[in-house]
Amino acid sequence: MKFSHKLSDAVHILAFVYVYADGDLSSNAIAASIEANPSMVRRMMSTLVKAGLLNSQPGKVALHLAKAPEDISLLDVYLAIEDNRNLLHVDEKTNPLCIVGGNIQGTLNGIYAQVQNAAEAKMAQVSLREIIDDILTRQAQK
Amino acid sequence: MKFSHKLSDAVHILAFVYVYADGDLSSNAIAASIEANPSMVRRMMSTLVKAGLLNSQPGKVALHLAKAPEDISLLDVYLAIEDNRNLLHVDEKTNPLCIVGGNIQGTLNGIYAQVQNAAEAKMAQVSLREIIDDILTRQAQK
DNA sequence: CCAACTTGTAACTATATTAATAACTTGTTG
DNA sequence: CAACAAGTTATTAATATAGTTACAAGTTGG
Numbered sequence: 001m002k003f004s005h006k007l008s009d010a011v012h013i014l015a016f017v018y019v020y021a022d023g024d025l026s027s028n029a030i031a032a033s034i035e036a037n038p039s040m041v042r043r044m045m046s047t048l049v050k051a052g053l054l055n056s057q058p059g060k061v062a063l064h065l066a067k068a069p070e071d072i073s074l075l076d077v078y079l080a081i082e083d084n085r086n087l088l089h090v091d092e093k094t095n096p097l098c099i100v101g102g103n104i105q106g107t108l109n110g111i112y113a114q115v116q117n118a119a120e121a122k123m124a125q126v127s128l129r130e131i132i133d134d135i136l137t138r139q140a141q142k
Numbered sequence: 143m144k145f146s147h148k149l150s151d152a153v154h155i156l157a158f159v160y161v162y163a164d165g166d167l168s169s170n171a172i173a174a175s176i177e178a179n180p181s182m183v184r185r186m187m188s189t190l191v192k193a194g195l196l197n198s199q200p201g202k203v204a205l206h207l208a209k210a211p212e213d214i215s216l217l218d219v220y221l222a223i224e225d226n227r228n229l230l231h232v233d234e235k236t237n238p239l240c241i242v243g244g245n246i247q248g249t250l251n252g253i254y255a256q257v258q259n260a261a262e263a264k265m266a267q268v269s270l271r272e273i274i275d276d277i278l279t280r281q282a283q284k
Numbered sequence: 285c286c287a288a289c290t291t292g293t294a295a296c297t298a299t300a301t302t303a304a305t306a307a308c309t310t311g312t313t314g
Numbered sequence: 315c316a317a318c319a320a321g322t323t324a325t326t327a328a329t330a331t332a333g334t335t336a337c338a339a340g341t342t343g344g
Contacts, residue, residue, distance in 0.1 A: 002300045002331045005233035008250055012233070016242045026290070033240040034233065037333050042292060058291045059340030074253065087229045087261065091147035091154070091176065098175040100158045103280040108150055110276070111216065111268055118264040119229065122257045131249055138245040144302045144329050168319070179304050184321060200320045201311030290341070297334070304327070312319070 007074075009034055010044055010081040014053065014072065015132050017063050025063040044081065051080030069132055075123035087119055088112040149216075151176055152186055152223040156195065156214065157274050159205050167205040186223070193222030211274055217265035229261055230254040 012034050017025055027045065031038040045063070048054040053076060055066045065072065090108045094101035154176050159167055169187065173180040187205070190196040195218060197208045207214070221227070232250045237243035 003231040004331065005231050006331085007230060008233040008246070011250065012236065012242060012246055015246060016240075019242055027292095028290095033237045033243040035235045035237050035243070036233075039293090039334070039336095040332065042290095046292060056291070057340085060290065060342085062291095088149060089145040089147050091150040091178075093177045094154065095175045095177050098158075099281050100154060100161055100277060101175040101177070102284075103277040104150070104154055104157060104273075106280055107273055107276040108153065111273070114268075115261050115264045119257050119261040122260040126253050126256075131246075131253070134249040134252070135242060135245040138248055139241050142244075146302065148302085169321095170319090181305070181307095181322090182303065184319095188321060198320070199312085201318085202313085203319065285344105286342105287344090288342090290339100292339080293337085295334100295336085297332105299330105299332075301330090302328080304325100306323100306325080308321100308323080310319100310321075313317090314315100 004082070006044070006081050007078055009036060009040075010048060010077050011074070011128070011131060013041065013044060013048065014065065014069075014077065014128055015135060017054065018065055018069055018128070018132055019135070021064065024061070026061045047081055048077075051076070053077065053080055065128075068129075070127050070129040072128040073124050074126040074128075074131070075120055077128075078120070078123055086112060087116055146224070148186070148223050149220055151178060151182075152190060152219050153216070153270070153273060155183065155186060155190065156207065156211075156219065156270055157277060159196065159207055160211055160270070160274055161277070163206065166203070168203045189223055190219075193218070195219065195222060207270075211270040214270040215266050216268040216270075216273070217262055219270075220262070220265055227258075228254065229258055 013030055016030050016033055023029070027038045027041045031041045034041065045054060045056060049056050053066050053072055054063065056063050090105050090112065092105065094105060096102040155172055158172050158175055165171070169180045169183045173183045176183065187196060187198060191198050195208050195214055196205065198205050232247050232254065234247065236247060
């Protein structure tokens with residue numbers, strides 16, 4: 001498959017909604033910033049709304065964050081958008097009759113879960129506020 | 143794309159070489175345990191040899207670990223095998239004229255690097271020895 | 285009320301990355 | 315030298331993703 005950049009696009013949407021709160025927040029405008037398809041943006045918006053990170057109204061341009069940006073972590077977005085998908089993946093087709101093939105899936109699942117926890121703990125430490133601040137700092141330095 | 147399980151297969155090869163040190167270590171035998179293609183196994187073997195984790199001899203079945211299993215970390219295998227090392231990926235096609243689109247790539251690259259570091263630090267803590275021990279423990283408990 | 289917009293879905297297509305396959309060269313061994 | 319092994323390269327198949335198209339349903343201003 002292609003590498004997923006859904007997480008990046010979801011953060012993009014949330015940051016956009018906050019930075020351009022008084023501007024055009026239609027799916028078309030957001031899609032132009034992401035350089036993605038408006039339909040894809042709407043799909044993602046819908047997911048973020050269901051996850052309780054974003055509020056919207058059908059038929060109206062009325063997008064705003066459901067929480068303050070300091071109360072939305074990168075992990076919140078990750079869990080909302082990536083459908084709890086794992087960063088590492090075991091090979092689920094190994095020979096059960098072999099000592100290694102018959103046990104390595106359980107072993108690696110445990111280890112991968114630890115790696116996943118470490119990554120998620122780091123994501124939990126990053127708030128949307130920090131991301132937006134960094135974006136604005138970078139813009140100011142241009 | 144499909145989800146990659148190269149890391150799992152590479153660990154599988156190394157564990158197999160250690161556990162079945164006195165058995166059949168041909169690419170065909172290993173492929174049967176992974177339930178993968180012998181050619182794929184040989185390619186992976188080749189990569190592991192080049193990374194200094196495995197020793198082999200062309201034309202001969204003479205596979206053995208290049209280091210003691212306690213001196214090979216999961217991170218070593220990860221860095222050897224995964225050519226695209228990043229777990230998270232920025233969307234590289236965003237509108238540079240937008241405040242968000244023009245800066246978010248740099249912002250997220252920095253954050254994703256932190257997440258990557260956290261994940262790799264955890265991988266560095268896991269040795270092949272622990273993985274093999276866990277496999278053998280699971281086998282003994284069957 | 286209706287034309288022109290919007291969000292929200294669903295189905296389909298295109299693309300990218302991977303694993304699998306096949307074929308070949310080179311090296312080893314009995 | 316026959317049989318088999320590692321090592322390599324090229325091609326194909328599989329699959330998760332983004333992109334596209336289409337349309338239903340809600341909103342709004344004239």
